[in-house]
Amino acid sequence: xxxxxxxxxxxxxxxxxxxxxxxxxxxxxxxxxxxxxxxxxxxxxxxxxxxxxxxxxxxxxxxxxxxxxxxxxxxxxxxxxxxxxxxxxxxxxxxxxxxxxxxxxxxxxxxxxxxxxxxxxxxxxxxxxxxxxxxxxxxxxxxxxxxxxxxxxxxxxxxxxxxxxxxxxxxxxxxxxxxxxxxxxxxxxxxxxxxxxxxxxxxxxxxxxxxxxxxxxxxxxxxxxxxxxxxxxxxxxxxxxxxxxxxxxxxxxxxxxxxxxxxxxxxxxxxxxxxxxxxxxxxxxxxxxxxxxxxxxxxxxxxxxxxxxxx
Ligand SMILES: NC(=O)c1ccc[n+]([C@@H]2O[C@H](COP(=O)([O-])OP(=O)(O)OC[C@H]3O[C@@H](n4cnc5c(N)ncnc54)[C@H](O)[C@@H]3O)[C@@H](O)[C@H]2O)c1
Numbered sequence: 575x576x577x578x579x580x581x582x583x584x585x586x587x588x589x590x591x592x593x594x595x596x597x598x599x600x601x602x603x604x605x606x607x608x609x610x611x612x613x614x615x616x617x618x619x620x621x622x623x624x625x626x627x628x629x630x631x632x633x634x635x636x637x638x639x640x641x642x643x644x645x646x647x648x649x650x651x652x653x654x655x656x657x658x659x660x661x662x663x664x665x666x667x668x669x670x671x672x673x674x675x676x677x678x679x680x681x682x683x684x685x686x687x688x689x690x691x692x693x694x695x696x697x698x699x700x701x702x703x704x705x706x707x708x709x710x711x712x713x714x715x716x717x718x719x720x721x722x723x724x725x726x727x728x729x730x731x732x733x734x735x736x737x738x739x740x741x742x743x744x745x746x747x748x749x750x751x752x753x754x755x756x757x758x759x760x761x762x763x764x765x766x767x768x769x770x771x772x773x774x775x776x777x778x779x780x781x782x783x784x785x786x787x788x789x790x791x792x793x794x795x796x797x798x799x800x801x802x803x804x805x806x807x808x809x810x811x812x813x814x815x816x817x818x819x820x821x822x823x824x825x826x827x828x829x830x831x832x833x834x835x836x837x838x839x840x841x842x843x844x845x846x847x848x849x850x851x852x853x854x855x856x857x858x859x860x861x862x863x864x865x866x867x868x869x870x871x872x873x874x875x876x877x878x879x880x881x882x883x884x885x
């Protein structure tokens with residue numbers, strides 16, 4: 575297939591590119607490198623069937639040319655703002671990068687008659703709830719601008735899919751960890767400890783408890799869903815039904831770095847405004863389809879720390 579991957583120079587997107595290239599697809603990656611890095615895909619540059627275009631998805635003319643010349647069969651749309659805290663400080667960030675990039679891509683798919691669409695969604699669309707989350711859970715009340723941008727994206731994707739006949743796969747990820755991450759709790763802890771090996775500041779009380787999934791596992795899950803779910807409109811939770819506490823992550827990072835640091839909690843039940851203290855996933859739908867993550871949440875966290883430390 576001729577595939578366009580948006581945000582393909584980012585953390586998850588670059589791993590998705592690796593897996594799509596292995597499956598003999600022709601890939602075009604579009605990314606403006608606002609959060610991604612060219613090094614993430616440097617091993618793919620120059621390979622036949624792989625092209626990288628540095629472009630902003632919101633740049634009308636450049637994107638129309640790309641679609642006109644690309645003759646894509648499918649779009650994997652991963653470009654978004656992944657810095658939730660930054661989006662909390664400036665609502666335009668998620669309006670533009672998380673929502674409007676999606677709307678632009680949908681418009682281009684309609685105009686250039688691309689009929690298959692994958693969207694990277696998130697647990698953040700659910701907001702703050704202590705219930706077990708599944709695909710039919712509601713009402714959806716995001717508490718971050720990022721979650722709102724993703725939920726608004728899902729609404730337009732649903733409407734475009736039914737009005738213009740796209741076949742669509744949406745997967746909602748929890749926290750994703752592994753090589754090439756650009757952000758997230760493990761990334762932050764390692765950087766803080768590199769600066770001060772004696773003390774680790776942890777935002778909140780450390781009791782925040784969430785599912786973590788290893789990035790290569792997640793990518794296999796994405797492709798499994800796209801290859802096996804055959805409805806016109808497919809929505810799947812992807813990840814792990816096990817969870818890890820932030821204080822466990824802190825302890826694992828300190829241990830893997832071979833340090834004896836003390837942990838200082840800033841207090842409160844969450845890391846920042848827009849963070850949620852905990853959530854959990856029901857994965858019955860994807861398990862019934864035939865996919866299960868290879869690693870538990872704790873195993874994924876441990877593996878990601880070791881990979882980040884070059885072990
Ligand atoms: N990492 C997670 O834990 C997680 C969890 C749930 C959902 N997701 C979703 O998965 C996707 C990938 O996330 P990630 O963690 O790899 O983040 P990332 O920031 O590493 O990747 C996003 C990429 O999009 C690019 N991008 C952003 N705005 C753009 C624009 N206007 N034009 C072109 N490129 C643009 C960035 O440069 C970056 O390379 C995102 O949609 C994110 O919301 C991630």
